[in-house]
Amino acid sequence: MAKIEDLKEEAKKLLREGKVKYIIGYGAGTNGWPAAPVFIKKPEDVDKLVWDPTCVHNLVRFLVDEKRRKTRQKQPDTRPVGIIVKGCDSRAIVVLLQEKFIERNDVYILGVSCEKTGVVDDAKLSKKLAGKKAKKVEVNAQNRFVVTTEAGEIETAPEELLAERCLECKANFPVIYDLLSGEKTKRPLEKPFGSLEKMESLSPERRWEFWKNQIDKCIRCYACRSACPMCYCDECVVDSINLAVTADTTADEKAQRIHWIQRSAEASENLVYHLVRAMHLAGRCIDCGECERVCPLDIPLRFLNKKLEKEAKELFGYEAGFDADLPALVSCFRDEDPQDFIR
Amino acid sequence: MAEDFEPRIVAFLCKWCSSAGSDLAGVSRMEYPPNVVPIQVMCSGSVSPLYIFSAFNKGADGVLVSGCHPGDCHYIKGNYYARRRLNLVKKLLEYVGLEPQRFRMSWVSAAEGTKYTKIIKDFVKELKPLGPQTKLRRNP
Amino acid sequence: MEKTLSKKHFSQWIKSLNSWSVYLPREDEEARWNYVEADGQEVGLDVLQTTLPPKKILFPQREVFLEFAKALEGNHETLEVKEILPEVRPTVILGVRPCEARAAWMLDEVFSGEFRDVYYWKRREQTALVGLACTTPPSEHCFCTSVEGSPHSVEGLDLLLTDLGDRYYVQSLTPKGEKLIAAAKTLFEEPKAEVRKQVKAVQADSKKKIKRHLKDARPIAEKLKGMFDSTLWDDESMSCLRCGICTYLCPSCHCFDISDEVENPSPLRGQRVRTWDTCQFPDFTMHSSGHNPRPDKASRLRQRLLHKFQYFIQVYDKFMCVGCGRCIALCPVGIDIIKVLDKVRENGA
Numbered sequence: 001m002a003k004i005e006d007l008k009e010e011a012k013k014l015l016r017e018g019k020v021k022y023i024i025g026y027g028a029g030t031n032g033w034p035a036a037p038v039f040i041k042k043p044e045d046v047d048k049l050v051w052d053p054t055c056v057h058n059l060v061r062f063l064v065d066e067k068r069r070k071t072r073q074k075q076p077d078t079r080p081v082g083i084i085v086k087g088c089d090s091r092a093i094v095v096l097l098q099e100k101f102i103e104r105n106d107v108y109i110l111g112v113s114c115e116k117t118g119v120v121d122d123a124k125l126s127k128k129l130a131g132k133k134a135k136k137v138e139v140n141a142q143n144r145f146v147v148t149t150e151a152g153e154i155e156t157a158p159e160e161l162l163a164e165r166c167l168e169c170k171a172n173f174p175v176i177y178d179l180l181s182g183e184k185t186k187r188p189l190e191k192p193f194g195s196l197e198k199m200e201s202l203s204p205e206r207r208w209e210f211w212k213n214q215i216d217k218c219i220r221c222y223a224c225r226s227a228c229p230m231c232y233c234d235e236c237v238v239d240s241i242n243l244a245v246t247a248d249t250t251a252d253e254k255a256q257r258i259h260w261i262q263r264s265a266e267a268s269e270n271l272v273y274h275l276v277r278a279m280h281l282a283g284r285c286i287d288c289g290e291c292e293r294v295c296p297l298d299i300p301l302r303f304l305n306k307k308l309e310k311e312a313k314e315l316f317g318y319e320a321g322f323d324a325d326l327p328a329l330v331s332c333f334r335d336e337d338p339q340d341f342i343r
Numbered sequence: 344m345a346e347d348f349e350p351r352i353v354a355f356l357c358k359w360c361s362s363a364g365s366d367l368a369g370v371s372r373m374e375y376p377p378n379v380v381p382i383q384v385m386c387s388g389s390v391s392p393l394y395i396f397s398a399f400n401k402g403a404d405g406v407l408v409s410g411c412h413p414g415d416c417h418y419i420k421g422n423y424y425a426r427r428r429l430n431l432v433k434k435l436l437e438y439v440g441l442e443p444q445r446f447r448m449s450w451v452s453a454a455e456g457t458k459y460t461k462i463i464k465d466f467v468k469e470l471k472p473l474g475p476q477t478k479l480r481r482n483p
Numbered sequence: 484m485e486k487t488l489s490k491k492h493f494s495q496w497i498k499s500l501n502s503w504s505v506y507l508p509r510e511d512e513e514a515r516w517n518y519v520e521a522d523g524q525e526v527g528l529d530v531l532q533t534t535l536p537p538k539k540i541l542f543p544q545r546e547v548f549l550e551f552a553k554a555l556e557g558n559h560e561t562l563e564v565k566e567i568l569p570e571v572r573p574t575v576i577l578g579v580r581p582c583e584a585r586a587a588w589m590l591d592e593v594f595s596g597e598f599r600d601v602y603y604w605k606r607r608e609q610t611a612l613v614g615l616a617c618t619t620p621p622s623e624h625c626f627c628t629s630v631e632g633s634p635h636s637v638e639g640l641d642l643l644l645t646d647l648g649d650r651y652y653v654q655s656l657t658p659k660g661e662k663l664i665a666a667a668k669t670l671f672e673e674p675k676a677e678v679r680k681q682v683k684a685v686q687a688d689s690k691k692k693i694k695r696h697l698k699d700a701r702p703i704a705e706k707l708k709g710m711f712d713s714t715l716w717d718d719e720s721m722s723c724l725r726c727g728i729c730t731y732l733c734p735s736c737h738c739f740d741i742s743d744e745v746e747n748p749s750p751l752r753g754q755r756v757r758t759w760d761t762c763q764f765p766d767f768t769m770h771s772s773g774h775n776p777r778p779d780k781a782s783r784l785r786q787r788l789l790h791k792f793q794y795f796i797q798v799y800d801k802f803m804c805v806g807c808g809r810c811i812a813l814c815p816v817g818i819d820i821i822k823v824l825d826k827v828r829e830n831g832a
Contacts, residue, residue, distance in 0.1 A: 037722040039722070057815070069779075200438075209440070223815070242765075245771065248773075265545060268400060268478075269481065279431065294724070294728065296535075315430060332427075333426065
């Protein structure tokens with residue numbers, strides 16, 4: 001596993017020399033889930049940074065917040081922001097660069113490689129610990145997880161605790177970075193998109209049953225949208241009330257805002273919200289899993305985005321987050337794009 | 344499914360080819376089922392997935408998107424974008440369990456009045472046994 | 484009135500409540516608990532903290548206020564507006580934690596007063612809350628004792644059940660509660676003398692088991708008055724995603740939005756609905772002019788904390804936060820309300 005010490009020195013230097021405004025990284029968490037995002041502004045605070053398998057968050061979301069903050073300031077500080085990213089997170093930065101939402105010199109990327117493992121899934125961890133509390137999770141030299149609880153240490157094979165998305169990981173080390181800690185090891189990968197096989201083998205009626213039950217739970221808290229680094233629109237097209245109002249917005253514009261779906265959390269409206277979000281993420285979602293992790297009702301949102309990720313790869317040969325010079329999936333085409341569905 | 348169920352189809356027809364094709368069918372007095380609500384768009388490439396979801400949400404039993412043949416788009420490339428984007432929409436709708444027959448895309452040129460009527464006849468025939476679309480429909 | 488109910492008779496009692504709609508917590512495949520309708524399989528109340536509090540039933544996510552429709556009679560257009568009051572069956576929610584009931588009691592206060600919310604009260608009047616005392620904290624983040632609550636408080640409840648191992652000690656607190664007992668009164672027994680001693684021991688023990696504490700909540704509330712412009716809020720809110728989970732899952736949060744949902748634009752037909760809203764969304768305070776007094780996360784975090792720990796005290800002399808710990812357990816980035824308030828207490832010290 002990569003060592004955070006490699007990055008701490010660089011982080012300290014960057015802050016001391018004022019080269020970055022602050023550094024977004026992982027620190028010790030408070031609510032039983034060991035790591036949490038921290039924002040280091042002073043060189044002496046750099047020791048708060050940690051790196052361990054509980055660093056599941058995608059910190060790239062905070063780059064979106066930083067950009068928003070800058071647009072509100074009259075004289076923004078144009079120095080870059082330092083950020084610690086895993087392989088998956090770095091792909092999110094590539095997508096933001098591809099869409100010209102941020103520029104390369106807006107971020108100073110401190111990459112960490114997951115090497116042969118990845119991050120831990122909190123539900124799997126709770127199940128394994130059966131009531132005990134995790135104090136620390138580490139990877140040992142044999143690439144097995146070692147969980148320290150108040151009752152001692154538990155060692156497990158990685159597959160028992162790894163997040164589902166890590167089992168289908170396409171980038172276990174950052175694809176873009178200014179400094180990298182850890183080896184660029186190739187991880188043996190389970191079938192890519194293997195998790196979709198079961199769903200795709202079901203009949204349409206059974207699939208509908210599954211999705212209906214899941215979407216019924218949704219309370220439209222929009223946490224999935226808030227956590228996603230790619231959902232950076234100021235005005236969400238399927239949220240009828242968040243019109244970006246300025247002093248110049250006319251009464252007509254406000255009155256004629258289209259309400260595509262109702263705000264009520266009915267199954268039909270929830271489904272359209274999730275389908276539109278999935279379409280807007282086609283060719284952009286890099287499977288950081290945040291949407292599913294933050295959902296308070298455990299709706300398996302990754303499954304929805306994953307399907308389009310698979311179609312993008314298999315039908316159009318397109319993968320998100322590797323090449324910042326590619327056009328977006330839906331604003332390019334190939335002559336050989338399949339058209340057997342058109343009759 | 345009652346025999347008197349008449350499916351409501353919303354058809355997004357591109358102005359330069361498909362809409363003209365449907366006009367030709369009308370002018371030539373060709374008979375075809377009246378279940379279609381035609382919506383003229385400038386290009387099939389301008390059809391956003393949101394229109395399709397919204398059509399289903401408002402109660403459409405079937406949605407058709409029809410544009411110019413590849414190479415004939417009035418705006419050169421619009422139908423290529425449509426071909427890619429709407430393929431994704433179709434896969435997504437099928438994935439969540441909507442009957443695959445409900446969403447259809449076709450190429451209809453301005454001279455293909457007959458083809459248009461055939462598409463509508465086939466579409467209505469396929470939709471009748473499926474009954475009304477309730478999955479994405481907003482409940483009043 | 485005090486009774487005991489053997490756990491063996493619990494299912495029978497639930498079955499006898501067939502003229503009520505019965506809700507209680509059930510676990511799903513993801514090991515999450517939520518209040519769902521009873522289906523005859525209930526055997527007891529060995530339940531943990533639910534994700535959504537009972538406010539989902541008392542104050543639903545979506546509620547229709549009125550329906551409107553325009554009709555054309557000759558040249559004359561008429562507008563018909565029909566008020567829709569909720570049609571509610573008598574409802575009972577079982578397994579409500581004392582903190583959640585206190586929160587319901589706070590919702591009662593907010594929706595009363597000069598403008599009595601008729602929609603809320605139509606549901607509330609028909610709903611009975613049957614509490615389950617917390618013999619062990621249902622969540623590792625519970626801190627009810629720090630905000631003037633208690634694991635066996637009776638505020639807001641119609642019945643309180645205390646788990647004594649093989650049976651429940653049942654306290655009836657209101658006429659609604661008595662009706663619930665009367666539905667199957669042969670199943671209930673008079674409490675024996677040692678039961679009261681057992682209950683006292685359980686109550687004392689339950690307070691000791693609470694792991695988290697917020698020291699000096701009242702002095703903190705006082706101190707918050709002067710902290711409106713503090714830079715503390717900027718530092719603490721930096722990792723906030725403004726996802727709204729804290730407020731959506733809070734038992735006492737009740738902010739809502741009213742909007743018109745139009746079925747048909749012409750002829751006009753639609754409904755006016757109330758839906759949940761949250762002060763954590765940036766648009767919550769967006770004015771029609773485009774000005775937003777709470778444009779950044781710092782001001783919104785400050786709002787949430789001040790509402791819970793300062794404004795409510797000023798108006799009702801109670802902490803609006805009931806110490807259930809849901810916001811701590813489910814915040815995706817680990818913002819911990821206790822830790823933030825600890826920093827408030829130490830600020831400037």
